[in-house]
Amino acid sequence: MVLDRLRVFLQRRKIDAILITQPENRRYISGYTGHDVSIAESSGVLLVPATGRPFLFTDSRYLLQAEAEAAEFQVELYSKGLLALLKKKLPLLSVKRLGFESHYLLHATAAKLSSLADKLGIELMPLSDVIEGFRVKKSAEEIEKIRQAVQLNEEVFQKVFKELRPGQTERQVALKIETLMRKKGADGPSFDTIVAAGPNGALPHAVPTNRPIQEGEPVIIDMGLKINGYCSDMTRTVVCGAPDTKTKKLFRIVRKAQLAGMKAIKAGVTARDADGTARKIISNAGFGDRFGHGLGHGVGLAVHEAPSVNFRSRKKLRAGMVVTVEPGIYIPGWGGIRLENMVVVTGNGFELLNRDTTFLDL
């Protein structure tokens, strides 16, 4: 159980307690689903001692929700601010070494925490990506939630795809997708939906414009949603009407690269080898310099999380990781093709989470 795992980590590192501020880590460790407006407007912070009952500090707006969701945690209110509460709490818990999430605490907050620690004779330990490391391998229950997110994603895509017509603008299609996600029960999109038609597809992170979709041009639809906290991420490249020869040619290369990339995935394979297998197909076809991003990334509570599956990473894939496989070719002035599925890494290979085959056999 994740809380025990964290306690063992703290004990090994001789850290008396850790302050958890990163929202997905907070949810992973406590079950509390509070939504932060921004890093400066948090809905709560965990304080987990190496032994004994952990705490969830929040304000009155979130009290009932926190108590209901984080049953193992003692919920307390920081009515005079987090620092004032820590000033009381840390000595009571005899904390001498306090860990915090260096990658999710503002410099200004850390400076205040540091001066409090000085006063209390506490040593601060900046930590990075500790709980992110725990999150990399998914439990069966997590995979089930991700599967549901992928399935709902496909339902939404199918409906919008069937109604896709030339003349609809990128923005209209993106709005339709995000509205339908919410109507079907998603918490919302897991990232800003990309609908990139014709030349706009040359930018991997295109923002939808008022450009009407034209017959025959490739349209990249990259969409994800979040449900029960877990994310999906899927890309299809589709065409209204008949695709031209160039589109078909590039499409087939990307699809071939995707199939090879998926087949290369297996516990024990390095991320760069999986990436390289897909990349080689695109390079051999003469488009190596038109595939500027990595093959994929982890997906879970966050839509972008470890592991990175790219040409730099020597890390090995492990069973239970969930990653995207999303090769692409981007031609400035012309447009782009990207195809993205999600897979679970297994001991023998991979399990494909997507069922949707729309436009994959061009």
Place this chain on the structure above:
Amino acid sequence: MVLDRLRVFLQRRKIDAILITQPENRRYISGYTGHDVSIAESSGVLLVPATGRPFLFTDSRYLLQAEAEAAEFQVELYSKGLLALLKKKLPLLSVKRLGFESHYLLHATAAKLSSLADKLGIELMPLSDVIEGFRVKKSAEEIEKIRQAVQLNEEVFQKVFKELRPGQTERQVALKIETLMRKKGADGPSFDTIVAAGPNGALPHAVPTNRPIQEGEPVIIDMGLKINGYCSDMTRTVVCGAPDTKTKKLFRIVRKAQLAGMKAIKAGVTARDADGTARKIISNAGFGDRFGHGLGHGVGLAVHEAPSVNFRSRKKLRAGMVVTVEPGIYIPGWGGIRLENMVVVTGNGFELLNRDTTFLDL
């Protein structure tokens, strides 16, 4: 002009350059509208020297947009990361003292910046809320943009209100509002829309649930949108069918407090005095302990920004500030009433930005 104002600030404080990471500040100073996925996934950073041409550092995805929008800035790519670029750039610009936004830089990033600064013999100056201070007083052009946001907000509210029926759930109504905002051209909501029916209205920051709206109960609708970067924020409390005696009674108290609060607003008045004027009406009616939040807050590029208009702030309101006036009464188990308008502070008093009078004369 804002860039000159920033340069004067830097010269006075003997700071050679400032690094701007906060997204609204970046937009305010440069005009660049790039959207950050999160504090860890930025779309760009400004480096503004006390004299000479300022820089906008970004990655290739945002290059064209940055160049088009931030014409006064020299746009450069950080292909090997921000720190690597700064390592080259800071010595070239002879920076000896470098300011940064302590309230919008992660501890981990600040630690790396600090070790770079040590190597280069640069003194780091943590700064907070400098540009936020510039943003407090709005220009005529900014007020015009805010007015447009308020107007669009009211159009959306009007349409949804006219179609409001018992049986619609809070979530359905919130989704309808957010969809309509986008259809009418807004960038999106400026915060998560609140639709809180009956007892749910007792929480000032309620999250929409699947509760169907019932005839006769008060429904708080708190909604805002963003268009051209500027925000609106408006609350109405409405009833499907005939409100009961208690609703009417509380509603009239809140409305009276709102009118008094607006009339108290004028350049030179302290925030606490404006708050106090409205609060007194609610207290005198016996509900002082049921109005737990401040009277209002500034609105601009951010939906919550300075000034805070509450009982603690001794700061004086100044002409050109744009603030909300939003008293409320919250009764646990029963529900709540809140009414929120936006006003511009003027030398003689205030200008009401709202035209909508739905349900204000209960």
